[in-house]
Amino acid sequence: MIKLRQLIALSIVTAAPILWGCSSDDDDAPISDVSVNLNANKTSQYREAGRLEIPKLRGGVTNLFLVKTVSTFGVNFCIEWDIAKKSQRWTAFRWDSSNSGGYVKREDNFIEDTDIPAAYRTTYDNYRGSGYTRGHMCASADRWNSLEANRQTFLYSNMQPQLYDFNCGIWEKLEEKVRSWNINAFRDTLYVVKGGTIDHSSDIIETTSTGLLVPKYFFMAILCKNKSTTNGGYKAIGFYMEHREDYADEKNLTPYIKSIDQLEQLTGIDFFCNLPDMYERDVEASVVPTAWGFK
Numbered sequence: 001m002i003k004l005r006q007l008i009a010l011s012i013v014t015a016a017p018i019l020w021g022c023s024s025d026d027d028d029a030p031i032s033d034v035s036v037n038l039n040a041n042k043t044s045q046y047r048e049a050g051r052l053e054i055p056k057l058r059g060g061v062t063n064l065f066l067v068k069t070v071s072t073f074g075v076n077f078c079i080e081w082d083i084a085k086k087s088q089r090w091t092a093f094r095w096d097s098s099n100s101g102g103y104v105k106r107e108d109n110f111i112e113d114t115d116i117p118a119a120y121r122t123t124y125d126n127y128r129g130s131g132y133t134r135g136h137m138c139a140s141a142d143r144w145n146s147l148e149a150n151r152q153t154f155l156y157s158n159m160q161p162q163l164y165d166f167n168c169g170i171w172e173k174l175e176e177k178v179r180s181w182n183i184n185a186f187r188d189t190l191y192v193v194k195g196g197t198i199d200h201s202s203d204i205i206e207t208t209s210t211g212l213l214v215p216k217y218f219f220m221a222i223l224c225k226n227k228s229t230t231n232g233g234y235k236a237i238g239f240y241m242e243h244r245e246d247y248a249d250e251k252n253l254t255p256y257i258k259s260i261d262q263l264e265q266l267t268g269i270d271f272f273c274n275l276p277d278m279y280e281r282d283v284e285a286s287v288v289p290t291a292w293g294f295k
Contacts, residue, residue, distance in 0.1 A: 052274050055271050064080070081116060083116070085213050095187070104144055122212070140154070189225045198213055214243070232276075239258065259285060
């Protein structure tokens with residue numbers, strides 16, 4: 001058990017590298033005057049917290065907000081990390097024309113995240129002999145346009161323990177489906193959040209002898225901005241699936257579709273909180289599968 005005094009000290013020690021790692025990416029700023037937004041993240045401490053892909057930050061001394069940047073396009077992805085549980089709560093990133101396309105060689109060089117104090121990060125030793133694979137949240141194939149960006153996807157902070165047949169089965173199919181939307185004809189920008197459930201004992205399969213907390217469910221939340229005049233051009237879709245191996249039909253993703261409101265109820269996470277309320281209410285309330293290529 002981590003004592004509160006220790007966590008307060010930790011938050012002071014780790015504030016500098018996280019705070020001062022901010023980029024100049026400010027492309028979401030203009031939407032702030034569209035409507036009052038009662039649940040938006042505060043940006044006085046973390047400027048990147050105002051980006052559209054970032055869920056409502058849990059905050060507190062047990063949660064770190066990690067911002068990973070690259071020289072080619074700025075913010076690569078962001079992570080909320082629970083130091084008490086040594087687990088990623090979510091990884092959030094975006095696609096647009098500036099960070100899509102290309103194909104760089106996957107190096108498979110898994111690395112520890114030094115932005116997390118050593119006592120609270122996961123390492124190779126946690127996965128070795130655990131029976132679980134290192135499941136990327138921002139996948140290697142999600143960042144093929146830049147070697148620097150691709151290398152960052154191999155940070156252990158961007159991993160969740162996944163059963164092999166789940167990771168290389170239905171989860172991979174879902175990732176491929178989401179990547180198929182990353183084309184100019186479909187989006188101006190895609191905002192993506194991926195993670196596993198870690199907050200309640202009923203949402204956790206086990207804690208392994210090697211120290212890994214294994215989520216019972218995995219989720220994705222996707223927001224699309226395009227040139228449509230409906231709801232400001234925004235639409236959203238969510239997915240929620242049990243972490244198990246026996247998916248007989250790995251190609252049928254329709255049963256796992258959720259509205260963002262439904263996904264928020266299941267996970268306890270407030271997705272796309274930075275979207276102005278006049279859009280957020282309608283966009284998150286329902287989902288139209290045909291608008292995403294589902295029958």
